[in-house]
Amino acid sequence: MRILLIGYGKMGKTIEQTALAKGHTIVGKISHQNAETLQNYTSAITDAAIEFTHPEAAFVNISYCLEAGIPVVSGSTGWLDKYNEAEKLCQAHSGAFFYASNYSVGVNLFFHFNEYIASRMQAYKEYQTGIREIHHLQKVDKPSGTGITTAEGILAHYPNLDGWIADNPEEKTKLNIASEREPDVVGTHIVTYSSEVDQIELAHIAHSRTGFAEGAVMAAEWIQNRKGVFGMKDMLNL
Structure with a gap:
């Protein structure tokens, strides 16, 4: 699976290690410290985006992915006043959006x-x-x-x-x-x-961020070929 990492802090780096260990490919790593932009990535080269950023950036990132047809897994917090808008955007574009406040x-x-x-x-x-x-x-x-x-x-x-x-x-x-x-x-x-x-x-x-990273990569795998808005209860059947 070709994964785009949006956010490359401590969590993004741990997700990268987990994804590579599972045989996935990282097609891009976007953070405020590099010059890459989301517009460089499309559904033709990206199977899923995993988004862990700051509250002020999360909704913009999620919106781009949904509009571009890229399944997106988000773990950003502090932006949920716009969650209903993200749901509507997902439905409007027949997209795939997976959100959890915690992926462990x-x-x-x-x-x-x-x-x-x-x-x-x-x-x-x-x-x-x-x-x-x-x-x-x-x-x-x-x-x-x-x-x-x-x-x-x-x-x-x-x-x-x-x-x-x-x-x-x-x-x-x-x-x-x-x-x-x-x-x-x-x-x-x-x-x-x-x-x-x-x-x-x-x-x-x-005890470590590994559990969060494993859950996020699992969600990116699980969301493939699905349409709609999902969370951990859906994936874990809780």
């Missing part, structure tokens, strides 16, 4: 278990729930996309909570997401249910 198989199992636990815990009002996410210092968006997806899984079962809020544990009507940034942290997400007598935690701790 382990994280997506964490999402699955998180929703199940929330569906059971909501009956026990003595427990207060919250989310804590920890990432490396270069992480731009706060809270993380994975933290927001985790919150959405809880909120689906907590109609008494009015959405999520960032770093404000005193606001009891919303689900708090506490964000921390530390050196050399790949990604940690912890859901806590706390009462006066005990505490329950569900956690996912990433």
Whole structure:
């Protein structure tokens, strides 16, 4: 498979290593540090694009791929106010768009278990729930996309909570997401249910970026010959 990498930071480099190890070809590596532009790539020479960039660039990159007929796998976060536009664009061009806030198989199992636990815990009002996410210092968006997806899984079962809020544990009507940034942290997400007598935690701790890269390459493989908008639940049948 011929893969175009849009974004060539730490994540892009790890994806490159994973893709090459699986026998794929990297046809291009686009980052703010080189002079290459997306317009150099078409569906004739690219089987899939894997896009991990900054919030302000993601939608432009995704739009180009969909308009050019290039299946696109995106893991960029912080741009989801335009997600519905991306869906419509995908449908208008009969394209293929795969999005996940996190491509780790382990994280997506964490999402699955998180929703199940929330569906059971909501009956026990003595427990207060919250989310804590920890990432490396270069992480731009706060809270993380994975933290927001985790919150959405809880909120689906907590109609008494009015959405999520960032770093404000005193606001009891919303689900708090506490964000921390530390050196050399790949990604940690912890859901806590706390009462006066005990505490329950569900956690996912990433030891490397390899799991994310493997999931992204798997998504690029899976999306071939498919049309529509997809996510990890579709691929993993969760």
